[in-house]
Amino acid sequence: MTPERERRASELVARYPESQSALIPFLQFCQAHDGYVTQQAIHDAAEIAGITPGEAESIASFYTLLFKEPVGKHKIQVCRTLSCMLRGADELQQHVRQRLGLGNGESSPDGRFYYEEVECLAACDRAPCLQHNLEFHYDVTPEDFDRLLDEWRASDPGVSMPAE
Amino acid sequence: MSKQPARRNLTLTIDGRQVTVPEGTLVVEAARQAGFNIPVYCYHPKMDPAGLCRICLVEIEKIPKLQIACNTQVADGMVVHTMSPRVAEGRRGVLEFLLLNHPLDCPICDKGGECDLQDFTMSYGPGASRLTEPKLHKPKAVDLGPTIVLDEERCILCRRCTRFDDEIAQERNLVVNERGHHSLIATADGSDYRSYFSGNTTEICPVGALTSKAYRFRSRPWDLSHADSVCTQCSVGCNYRIDSRFGRIMRTFTRENTAVDDGWICDRGRYTFNYLYEPSRLRQPLIKRDGEHQPATFDEAIAIAAERLRTAARKGSVGIIGGGRLSDEEAFALQQFAREVLGTDNIDHRVGLQKYASPSRHEARLEDIDDASLIVIFGAITPEQAPILDLRLRRAVARRHAKLLFVGPYKPDLPVPCRHVEYTPGAIAELMEQLADVVHHGREERGEGFVAEIAQELADAERIIAVHNGRDPGAIEALEKLMDRLHDYDHPVGILVVGATGNARGAEAAGCVPNLGPGYAELGRSGMTAAEMFAAAADGKLDALYIAGANPALTFPDGELVRRALQRVPFLAVADQVLTETAAYADVVLAAASFAEKSGHVTNLEGRQQAFAQAIEPPVHVGSDLRILAAFAQTLGKEWAIPDDADALFAQLRHVQRAARPRSPKDPLPRPRVDETSLSSADQVDATHQRFTIIPVPRLYAGGGASAHDPGIAAMRPAPFATFHPDDAARIGVVHGDMVRLQGRGGSIDVEVHVGPQAPTGVALVLADMPQAPVNRLLDASGFGSATAIKVRSVAAAPPETIEVTA
Numbered sequence: 001m002t003p004e005r006e007r008r009a010s011e012l013v014a015r016y017p018e019s020q021s022a023l024i025p026f027l028q029f030c031q032a033h034d035g036y037v038t039q040q041a042i043h044d045a046a047e048i049a050g051i052t053p054g055e056a057e058s059i060a061s062f063y064t065l066l067f068k069e070p071v072g073k074h075k076i077q078v079c080r081t082l083s084c085m086l087r088g089a090d091e092l093q094q095h096v097r098q099r100l101g102l103g104n105g106e107s108s109p110d111g112r113f114y115y116e117e118v119e120c121l122a123a124c125d126r127a128p129c130l131q132h133n134l135e136f137h138y139d140v141t142p143e144d145f146d147r148l149l150d151e152w153r154a155s156d157p158g159v160s161m162p163a164e
Numbered sequence: 165m166s167k168q169p170a171r172r173n174l175t176l177t178i179d180g181r182q183v184t185v186p187e188g189t190l191v192v193e194a195a196r197q198a199g200f201n202i203p204v205y206c207y208h209p210k211m212d213p214a215g216l217c218r219i220c221l222v223e224i225e226k227i228p229k230l231q232i233a234c235n236t237q238v239a240d241g242m243v244v245h246t247m248s249p250r251v252a253e254g255r256r257g258v259l260e261f262l263l264l265n266h267p268l269d270c271p272i273c274d275k276g277g278e279c280d281l282q283d284f285t286m287s288y289g290p291g292a293s294r295l296t297e298p299k300l301h302k303p304k305a306v307d308l309g310p311t312i313v314l315d316e317e318r319c320i321l322c323r324r325c326t327r328f329d330d331e332i333a334q335e336r337n338l339v340v341n342e343r344g345h346h347s348l349i350a351t352a353d354g355s356d357y358r359s360y361f362s363g364n365t366t367e368i369c370p371v372g373a374l375t376s377k378a379y380r381f382r383s384r385p386w387d388l389s390h391a392d393s394v395c396t397q398c399s400v401g402c403n404y405r406i407d408s409r410f411g412r413i414m415r416t417f418t419r420e421n422t423a424v425d426d427g428w429i430c431d432r433g434r435y436t437f438n439y440l441y442e443p444s445r446l447r448q449p450l451i452k453r454d455g456e457h458q459p460a461t462f463d464e465a466i467a468i469a470a471e472r473l474r475t476a477a478r479k480g481s482v483g484i485i486g487g488g489r490l491s492d493e494e495a496f497a498l499q500q501f502a503r504e505v506l507g508t509d510n511i512d513h514r515v516g517l518q519k520y521a522s523p524s525r526h527e528a529r530l531e532d533i534d535d536a537s538l539i540v541i542f543g544a545i546t547p548e549q550a551p552i553l554d555l556r557l558r559r560a561v562a563r564r565h566a567k568l569l570f571v572g573p574y575k576p577d578l579p580v581p582c583r584h585v586e587y588t589p590g591a592i593a594e595l596m597e598q599l600a601d602v603v604h605h606g607r608e609e610r611g612e613g614f615v616a617e618i619a620q621e622l623a624d625a626e627r628i629i630a631v632h633n634g635r636d637p638g639a640i641e642a643l644e645k646l647m648d649r650l651h652d653y654d655h656p657v658g659i660l661v662v663g664a665t666g667n668a669r670g671a672e673a674a675g676c677v678p679n680l681g682p683g684y685a686e687l688g689r690s691g692m693t694a695a696e697m698f699a700a701a702a703d704g705k706l707d708a709l710y711i712a713g714a715n716p717a718l719t720f721p722d723g724e725l726v727r728r729a730l731q732r733v734p735f736l737a738v739a740d741q742v743l744t745e746t747a748a749y750a751d752v753v754l755a756a757a758s759f760a761e762k763s764g765h766v767t768n769l770e771g772r773q774q775a776f777a778q779a780i781e782p783p784v785h786v787g788s789d790l791r792i793l794a795a796f797a798q799t800l801g802k803e804w805a806i807p808d809d810a811d812a813l814f815a816q817l818r819h820v821q822r823a824a825r826p827r828s829p830k831d832p833l834p835r836p837r838v839d840e841t842s843l844s845s846a847d848q849v850d851a852t853h854q855r856f857t858i859i860p861v862p863r864l865y866a867g868g869g870a871s872a873h874d875p876g877i878a879a880m881r882p883a884p885f886a887t888f889h890p891d892d893a894a895r896i897g898v899v900h901g902d903m904v905r906l907q908g909r910g911g912s913i914d915v916e917v918h919v920g921p922q923a924p925t926g927v928a929l930v931l932a933d934m935p936q937a938p939v940n941r942l943l944d945a946s947g948f949g950s951a952t953a954i955k956v957r958s959v960a961a962a963p964p965e966t967i968e969v970t971a
Contacts, residue, residue: 053353054336057341058339
């Protein structure tokens with residue numbers, strides 16, 4: 001474990017009554033740096049939480065916002081649950097796929113974009129909803145997406161996802 | 165022993181039948197007692213309720229919705245319906261969901277015919293699925309490790325396997341990854357699922373998801389013949405069933421005996437049977453002619469061996485070794501053969517480090533571990549030598565917070581908290597005496613420090629169980645004295661001795677020791693111990709040796725002495741199932757039957773005598789040891805006191821063994837004679853620059869003979885290794901994976917370097933009982949040795965793996 005991670009780990013462990021509670025925030029911290037949850041991060045997390053690597057991986061794999069392999073820097077997630085679909089998410093999905101040239105769960109070869117269709121984002125009142133690196137965009141039309149895409153193309157968010 | 169308050173009894177009605185059960189009982193268990201079987205998948209009586217599969221839905225009056233019987237506790241006056249139309253409707257719905265993505269490949273599924281999903285679907289399920297969309301596909305035939313193949317599509321996610329690995333094995337390597345209907349049974353990063361208990365998951369899997377490599381596509385359950393047997397791979401004596409087809413063993417299956425195995429068996433016990441079908445299995449006797457083993461008939465081999473044994477016996481110069489791998493009846497017959505037919509007391513079953521196979525007093529039962537508040541292990545490496553006993557320890561520690569104290573030269577790999585008290589072998593007796601002293605002198609005078617601390621733990625414990633390996637007579641005597649003291653102060657205490665062989669205790673009780681007859685009858689005279697027989701043979705003072713089901717060339721601590729003895733003795737006959745390292749020296753090798761090929765009784769480490777039935781017929785020229793001994797006696801024209809009738813023989817055995825139970829502290833069982841060997845050599849060796857004290861370490865899958873030839877466990881067998889402390893490794897310039905040559909008194913062995921803090925400095929922990937690197941070459945009679953370590957190959961310099969290029 002790097003000294004930085006060790007420091008963070010002890011901070012996180014101190015924050016909760018049970019050291020296991022530090023598992024998710026620690027993995028988020030590692031992902032913010034590495035871009036995804038590496039096997040090293042799984043082993044480190046298991047060590048600080050006092051569980052086996054298998055258990056740590058089981059927990060990590062439950063969460064769709066923890067990535068088990070490298071993904072594009074811009075993580076674009078479009079809701080595919082009922083309210084959004086009724087409000088045109090299927091059209092939006094088709095548009096996004098076409099613009100990015102990516103299928104569900106794929107990353108662009110240059111490592112800049114990742115696209116995923118996800119379950120309910122809890123923004124049914126302003127459907128369809130699109131999430132970009134944890135930031136919600138509401139009532140998104142294909143035109144809105146084109147505008148957003150231009151912005152993202154001009155920016156480099158680094159590999160990171162916000163840690164918390 | 166436990167201080168739980170008495171539980172109230174509650175009365176409830178299940179399907180119109182009244183049943184009274186203790187408070188806290190689950191509805192599913194209450195129904196079982198009332199005679200109603202509620203279908204279950206995730207529920208397993210040995211594990212905590214999980215409430216995952218929902219198949220056990222029942223109707224409980226005054227509760228509006230159907231409830232799961234597996235996680236609902238009974239209440240007084242509760243009225244439960246397990247067969248109402250609403251329940252049937254609920255089950256039908258649950259089954260439709262469970263079958264939603266199920267591949268319905270029953271015709272090619274190993275579980276077909278004994279599958280709960282199949283059975284309950286027939287009983288309660290819908291005839292057809294309403295799903296019109298394509299089924300979800302998941303990986304099939306996932307290689308989960310050396311023993312298990314997993315079909316993710318068949319899995320209904322009941323998590324019995326992962327909960328077994330968590331709650332029972334306490335290992336937590338098998339987990340569920342992902343979520344919802346994408347969930348998969350998996351291990352960390354796809355690593356192998358390696359557990360000594362993995363086979364149990366294939367049994368508790370209610371569907372065909374987890375299948376064992378040994379049994380995959382081998383048979384249909386309805387084609388199998390069953391024989392109730394007992395595992396003899398170690399001294400725990402787990403009950404199991406041998407399933408065979410057309411006279412060939414297909415698999416083994418647990419046969420729960422809660423008091424012994426709690427319904428589990430380990431993988432060594434489960435999978436060690438395919439050696440019987442290997443070319444290396446002896447199918448007929450061998451006679452050495454011109455230095456080569458030539459096949460012979462049973463009668464020929466008996467005739468030659470009997471004649472040579474007779475000649476040697478006339479001169480009083482014959483010895484018999486073995487018994488620990490025979491049945492009780494055979495061990496009894498073996499000593500009878502020695503004493504009555506050959507007229508010698510030179511008989512000993514002890515061909516390893518073990519001296520005693522039973523406690524002389526304070527005998528414990530395996531179940532006593534369940535009530536123990538403090539478990540003290542002296543030297544026995546329970547996870548390797550008695551895995552199912554170890555499961556009991558794990559449960560006591562993890563689930564009941566019993567304390568576990570391990571006293572020994574290194575700390576074994578245990579998945580539960582264990583306090584390790586490092587003590588060099590010769591010094592354990594001293595520690596025990598100090599403890600007995602401190603306990604005797606009372607709390608006030610216990611003082612400070614390490615001994616006082618341990619003494620305090622002993623004094624605070626409500627019930628103490630000690631587990632030892634019967635090796636160090638001085639330490640055992642001190643331990644028993646310590647237990648006497650604790651007993652005097654009203655602490656319930658008990659002792660378990662882990663046997664070196666599957667039936668060590670049975671052999672001891674049957675009289676396969678030089679100074680005691682059957683039932684620990686003191687003879688007032690003594691023949692030679694195994695060590696003395698080897699010494700005599702090596703000096704040319706013994707004319708013949710007969711070894712039955714023992715492999716001292718690999719297991720006896722002074723390997724060099726055994727080698728010289730077996731080479732020098734004018735006549736050596738060995739009865740075994742394969743050509744062992746010992747049998748290779750023999751003039752006559754008799755092909756012996758396996759436990760599956762005979763019937764009888766064996767005695768486990770707690771002294772429980774258990775019957776095992778014959779599962780298959782042995783090959784024509786293969787005889788049980790009983791048959792071999794009877795043939796000897798007949799050929800020698802001696803009055804043979806061993807009846808042919810199995811029941812009569814057992815009755816006779818029972819009669820002489822009646823006295824065999826360890827008795828009170830004032831009237832302990834007599835001890836088998838121990839030859840004069842020092843156990844303190846480990847302290848005397850001073851570790852110089854490249855010289856190490858050698859401590860042999862057991863591993864479940866190590867061993868010669870049958871285990872070395874079994875393809876079922878070949879993938880699990882470790883490569884010979886020596887573990888060094890990191891400081892030592894650095895000092896002699898080796899890293900993990902290097903090869904070192906250990907040069908000791910009787911030769912050298914090449915082993916792989918492991919580096920780990922469990923090795924004390926100056927010590928090499930060397931894997932024991934490996935034919936390709938027999939550690940006993942380095943050991944003296946004390947069971948320890950010393951050797952120099954020289955690097956012979958560097959892991960970095962190892963040749964790269966050859967890559968095959970095909971055009």
